[in-house]
Amino acid sequence: MPVLHSPRRSGGLRLAAVAAAAAAVLSCAAAAPAAADEPGWTAEPAAGSAPAAAKAGARPDSARPFFYLAGPSGTVLEDRIALANTSDQEHTITLRGADAYNTADGAFAVRSAEPAAGGGPEGNGTGAGLWISFGASTTVKVPPRTRAVVPFTVTVPPGSPPGDHPAAVVATESGREVGVRVHLRVDGPALAALTVEDVSVRGKGAAARVAYTLVNRGNVAVAPELAIGAEGVLGEVAGRSVRTLPVEVLPGQRVELTEPWPGAPVFDRVALTLTVTAPGGARATGSASVWFVPWGIAGTTGLGLLGLGAVAAAALLLVRKRRIRSGSEPGPGPAPHGSAVPEEAPVPEHELTGAPR
Structure with missing residues (x-):
């Protein structure tokens, strides 16, 4: 009772x-x-x-x-x-x-x-x-x-x-x-172990978010901390300092998380590294290579270059046609050495004497 x-x-x-x-x-x-x-x-x-x-x-x-x-x-x-x-x-x-x-x-x-x-x-x-x-x-x-x-x-x-x-x-x-x-x-040995998988980036600019998956491969629950490192080809890229994640990952469980990344560049190729640590000695890293391209500007620039190329090709074709019509177009070059060139038949000459032939 x-x-x-x-x-x-x-x-x-x-x-x-x-x-x-x-x-x-x-x-x-x-x-x-x-x-x-x-x-x-x-x-x-x-x-x-x-x-x-x-x-x-x-x-x-x-x-x-x-x-x-x-x-x-x-x-x-x-x-x-x-x-x-x-x-x-x-x-x-x-x-x-x-x-x-x-x-x-x-x-x-x-x-x-x-x-x-x-x-x-x-x-x-x-x-x-x-x-x-x-x-x-x-x-x-x-x-x-x-x-x-x-x-x-x-x-x-x-x-x-x-x-x-x-x-x-x-x-x-x-x-x-x-x-x-x-x-x-x-009771028994306690193992804290994590892996970071499926790292990617969603969105762009100040709205960019880093998506990733945490997998608890140990036998104890862990409250992980995350740090984001970023290295760009065109210069230094801001990442994110260490912070405690608002989740506790249970043994054998996997969770899909996203992290804000306001320091994402507008145009660059970035090597992204995620480092996760947890009490008990758990440490893991995950990485991804990400291109950031302003597709709106790139699309406009590409169309402009394509149009400029078309105009140049049309201009060259028009000049060539005009040369051919005016006779200034160069004729064929000399025959190669040793090749036979047919001779033109001589035009018969007529003597104008007034006498019948």
Whole structure:
């Protein structure tokens, strides 16, 4: 049975994630939990009560934005979630575990309880979400103005690979879902590894953006930093200094990102280099060679040159025709040495004497 508590009047509890969309994709902030979109009830980790929190030195009454659990494979970890009913009516809330993943643009999301059409990543799951169990407390009735603290376990299967296994606890009622992120790490060697792929440039001038793909090939989640270097043929090109990207790339995930590049040249050939680093020693580079050509000017210039060439050719042809008509066109040159030249037959001469022949 869940433990019920009266809510404190000092304020409502904060959520660990924003409410999900109809497709059940939940975006969780990396900082403090966000407020619920709708009033009625909230969900968050029970304050500082888990063994992992006590081990980390947290005060028993301190708020936790997420669940933090760690242990060897084959172990059973425990924690608790707090459900607070701030309304005047009873709420029936269903709890489940879910796998977490990155969307294409790097957002944190959890898989739906239902299979996705076409077998997409949104449906079901085969990872750490299945390790979470609420026992007989999967469905919880929370009376008005009360707070229920529900325990759950995370059973790490024997032989589970070391590293991070992203998951979430999802609370649902009448189509509304609230997710609380679970940071779960299995003991063992931690490897931070990234690659940068598919580097290209979209747009031009001040609106240019560098597009690229980050792939997490390690076993821990990474929050990468990016620097852009650029070297042009016609001179120095401004890149971008190091900055932390607003994404956390989960193990085995790939995200497609773009970065503003206001220093892109108007006309040049640029060797572009992207350098990505992350805590744990991860470092990777990606490169591309990009031509910047002002096609509007180039097109106008090309048409002008083509027209000038046509005018010159027409003028030469007209001059040649006039020379031929006036007889000033040079005739054929002398015959080659040793070749036979036919002689013209002599014209007969007539003697004008008046005498008949």
